[in-house]
Amino acid sequence: MDKFLHTTKHHQDDQMPSAMVPPEESDENEPVRKRKKLPSSVWSHFDKLPNQQHAKCRHCSKELRTSGNTSNLMEHLKRAHPLVHEGKKENVPPIGLHKYFEKTNVYSSTSEKKKKIDEAIAQMVATDMQPFSVVENAGFINLMQVVRDTHVQNMYDGMVSQLKGMLTTISSCSVTTDAWTSRGNISYLTVTCHFIINFELKSVVLATKPLTDQTNHSSANIATTFRKICDEWNIFDKVHTIVTDNAASMIKTCELLKKKHLPCFAHTLNLVVQDALALENVQGILKSTKRIVSFFKSSATAYAKFKIAQGTEKPHSLLQEVSTRWNSAYYMLQRVLLTRDPLTATLLKCQNAPIPHTENNFRIIQDLCLLLEPFDKATKHVSAAKSVTISLIIPATFALTQSLEELTEKMLTDVGSQTCEFLINNVKKRLFVYEGRSGPRLGTLLDPRLKKDGFQNPSNAQQAALALESEVYALLKDIADPVITEAPKNDKTSFLFKCVGKKIDEKHKSSRADAIITIRQYLEQSNSPEDVDPLQYWQINKESFSELSQCAVKHLCIPASSAESERTFSKAGAIVSDRRACLKPKQVNTLVFLNKNQWLLNH
Structure with missing residues (x-):
């Protein structure tokens, strides 16, 4: 910005028409000088390069050949920067921020206020995802060029340096x-x-x-x-x-x-659901529902009637399924079920409207919503960004299986029953394998809320405990054995203890035994309440379970998705x-x- 401000007046003076320049004192005998030809306004947007055969655009930094005239440069402005060129005439300097800054008190380069303004502009560009040319004006583009080259880059460099410092620790x-x-x-x-x-x-x-x-x-x-x-x-x-x-x-x-x-658990959940939605009977309901939603989305009058029919100050809108968005089919069916009466009434009143759902169709939709709800909850849990999620994969699979089995008796239609059975089998096929992966296993065991109780299969829980024991053992083994100093001989040692004294002096602690004892002590403690943050637990217990807390830091950072x-x-x-x-x-x-x-x- 400083460079821009310092050079502003210089550029304007160079381009000011002679009629605007105040006359200087002159000698009467001095010969009258011939008025020079005014420079083209194109030079307000280009800088001549040292070789005098090329010029550099101030807006996009592109270098162009001049060929002794400004035609090529003017053509570039028309083609690449039409808003800059629009309305500009030859020999007329562009009106923008130059004259504004010439008449305005400008902050000095060391001003704290100026620094805050610069940082605020840079942060606005980054936070609000604004283009650097947020205002299509020649002066503002110049300003954004400076911001991009200095303050945004400085902010980036500072954050990179800070993050690299964290990663070294x-x-x-x-x-x-x-x-x-x-x-x-x-x-x-x-x-x-x-x-x-x-x-x-x-x-x-x-x-x-x-x-x-x-x-x-x-x-x-x-x-x-x-x-x-x-x-x-x-x-x-x-x-x-x-x-x-x-x-x-x-x-x-x-x-x-x-x-x-580790395959993304949320993505795998979505595959389970998509397999079920591809079933022939389910596809029929989905297609007819999407047709109804599309009709309202494409007709403003029908949509207005639908909202009026709901009779509330804040009427619901319909949601369309998008195949690339997780659980969007569930949200679509849920909203249609929620607004079934006003939706049906509006369809019957509109010309060229799709056939409304029958009562049996709504029963199928109700079944599908019941079946898809647990998947939506599981997806939200494992997709969290600010909390531990790796430990939730195995219990989420456990909860899904149990929920689907309970819903088997609640299905109102054959389509619902068939879909429920399909989902149970697909969960077992696609999700049960996670209980055999080391990341989810150790994550579940190291979550003080879950421990071995988070597993469906007790043998998998035992395998996880053995894997954790090996990690703790490796950490203990890496710790240097303390130097053993020979105890002074005691001539008064009793007869009974002389025979075992040597063994006691030479006794070393067993790292494997310590690992087993540490894990047993942790697992035998009561599970923490559901609302306890696993990381806070390990922070509190880092002295009691030093090696286990190190394992927790290593494994609980793995995201489930x-x-x-x-x-x-x-x-x-x-x-x-x-x-x-x-x-x-x-x-x-x-x-x-x-x-x-x-x-x-x-x-």
């Missing part, structure tokens, strides 16, 4: 990752990192970078890009679990990286909007990082 972390394609048709890989510091769970977006090779989405290409991102943050050796969706390329990527892979990557895609999609489809990858990464890691500003 941790011994382990987990990550989520996924690939997506922007409106500018660039393939990106987003990586989020999850770790625990001072028994507080932290989640950050590390980077949103283009795939190294834009010509393919192979697992090798993804692995290469992922490795580069991790190396930039010096965390590759600290990553012990990668959470992704169930795509074969992502599973292969983890194999190439030799890292533990890759929802953070999905949320980042949503933000990135808003940033790389139609207005900014050509935003450079470096700026995409910067803005996504700033937007998703706002908590670092207050840390």
Whole structure:
């Protein structure tokens, strides 16, 4: 901004028409000088380069050949910056912020007020996902150029430095990752990192970078890009679990990286539901419901009548299913069931309306809503970003199975009964395998609310206890044995103790026995109440169960789902909007990082 302000008056004086320049005192004998030709207004938007054959655009930094005239430069303004060029005539300087600042008291470069304004503008751009050219004006574009090059970058650099400092203090972390394609048709890989510091769970977006090779989405290409991102943050050796969706390329990527892979539990839940929704009888109800919702969405008059028919100050709107959004079919059916009477009445009054649902159809919808509700609750629980979720996978599967079995007797229709049976079998097929994975196993056991009681299969709980015992044993074994000093001989030692004294002196503590005792003491304690934060428990008990608390920090940071990557895609999609489809990858990464890691500003 300082550079912009200091050069403003200089540019205006150079371009001011002679009629506006006050006459200077002159000698009567001095010959009359010929008035110089006024420079083209195009030079208000370009800077001449040292070679005198090229000029650089102040708006987009593109270098153009002048060829001895300004035609090429003017054509660039018309084509690339139409709003800047619009209304401007030759030999007339552009009116914008230059003259405003010339007549206004401007803050000095050291002013605290100026710094606060600059930071506020930079934060506005990052937080509100505004384009740098938020106001299509030549002066404001110049201002945003300076903000982009200084304050936004300074904010980014500061937050990166702060985060790198945090990551150097941790011994382990987990990550989520996924690939997506922007409106500018660039393939990106987003990586989020999850770790625990001072028994507080932290989640950050590390980077949103283009795939190294834009010509393919192979697992090798993804692995290469992922490795580069991790190396930039010096965390590759600290990553012990990668959470992704169930795509074969992502599973292969983890194999190439030799890292533990955890399939996103929320994504797997969605697959269970989608399999059920694909059943022939269910598809019929879904299609007719979507047809009804589409009718109201496409007819303003019908929608208005529907809202009036509800007779409330805050009428409900209808929701359409979107296949890429988890549980959207459930929300659609639930809303239709909630507004069944006004919905049916309005359909009967409208011309060309779809046939309303019959009573039997509504009974099927009621059954489906009962069956899908537990999946919606489970998805919300395991997709939380600020609390421990890895420990919820196994008990969530347990709860789903139990809920579906209880609902078997409550189904009103054959379609509901068949769907319920299908869901039970599909849960067993797709979700029971999580109880055999080390991450969910150890996470459940280390959650003081659950321990062994969170498992469906007692043998799986026992296997988890043995795995935890091995980890605790490894930690105890790494601790150096204390130096044993020989006790002074006591001539008065009784006859009975002389024979065992040597054995007592040479006795060493067994790390394996200590591990078993530690875990037994922890498991035999009463389970914590449901509202207890597992990390707070381990913070309080870090002295009593030192090694177990270290294991908790390692495993409880694993997210149960890759929802953070999905949320980042949503933000990135808003940033790389139609207005900014050509935003450079470096700026995409910067803005996504700033937007998703706002908590670092207050840390």
